[in-house]
Amino acid sequence: MFIQNNNANSAGQFFKKAGSTITMNGDTTLYAYPHIYGSDWINVEYYLDGELVKSTNEIPYTVQLSDIKGTHNLRVVSNGNNGTSMTREYQLVSYAPAEKAEDFSDTSYLNNGQKNAVNYTISNDIMTGYENNTFRPDATITRAEFAAVICRMMGYNVGENSTFTDTKYHWSSKYVNACVKADIIHGIGDNKFAPDNYITVEQAVKILTSAYGYANSKTQYPDGFMSAAQKYNLFDNVTSSRLGTDVKRIDVAVMLYNAAKN
Structure with missing residues (x-):
């Protein structure tokens, strides 16, 4: 059983083998590749909570699941023309795409300022969550990911x-x-550029303050950029502004939100 991963970032991740639990954001496409020894014709039936959703004998035995919410049982039955059948059971967990901080399962501990920052970045399509309904506030962010975030925030032409x-x-x-x-x-x-290295506080601050015109190429690194960030209150509600610290996703959201408020 394979699942179409609509949130994948690369072609290599677009189709992935399904485990015992399949997570989705409301919609997904499933493909079955059953092998029944001695059978040259197979029919695949998909049951959601015991009710038949689709029966097909057309390879790759596709089923489209839409508007699914909550947790469900998915049973896949493959019937060969030699009288042999094979059954697989899966747990299907569907999360609606998060539209605000409260929709994520791991943001309840954030303070109001941090939640406002998450709301800002999500509603403006600057940052996104993950398909398991998490935002991962404490996860670090790479230099490449930060560049992409800045482009989306500033509306840069990407060509x-x-x-x-x-x-x-x-x-x-x-x-x-x-x-x-x-x-x-x-x-x-x-x-x-070291795209896959985690970005540090001073590196992120240099890029962000430069983007907003709070600093320029003549500003001394890192102290001048850090001073500019403090002057414009970019560190309000961040978890750490210590030099050399890898920036967390929540701190990226907060600094972007603070910059947008100025």
Whole structure:
């Protein structure tokens, strides 16, 4: 059994083998690849909570599930023309796409300012949650992911690939290049960007303050950029503004929200 993962970021992840629990955001497509020895014709039946949803003998035995909410039992029965059958059981868990902080399962402990920041980034399509209905506030964020977030927030035109040697064929290449053209990203030297490295507080602050014009190329790194962030209250409600600290997703959301309020 394979599931179409509509939230995948790469073609290699678009179809994934289903485990005992299948998570989805309301809609998904399932594909069955049964093998019944001695059978040259197979019919596949999909049952949701005991009720037949679809019966098909057309490869790849596809079923589209839509507007599903909550937790359900999915039973898949494959019947061969030799009289042999095979049954598989799955738990189907569907989450509605989160539209605000309260919709996520892991944001209840956030303070009001942090929840407002999550609401801002979600409602403006700047950041998204994960398919298991989590926001992962304490997860760190890579330099590539931060570049993509900045592009979405600033509305940069994303067109050409980056010329950094380690980013040219990276998924974030066009986002990074857009930030370079905006003169807010300059790499780490030796024509490299290190897209998969986690971004630190001072690196994120440099990019964000430059994007908003709070600092420029003449600003001293990192102290000048950190001072600009403090001046414009970008650190209000962040969990850590200590130099060298890898930035958490919640702190990215908070700094973006604080910048947008100015």
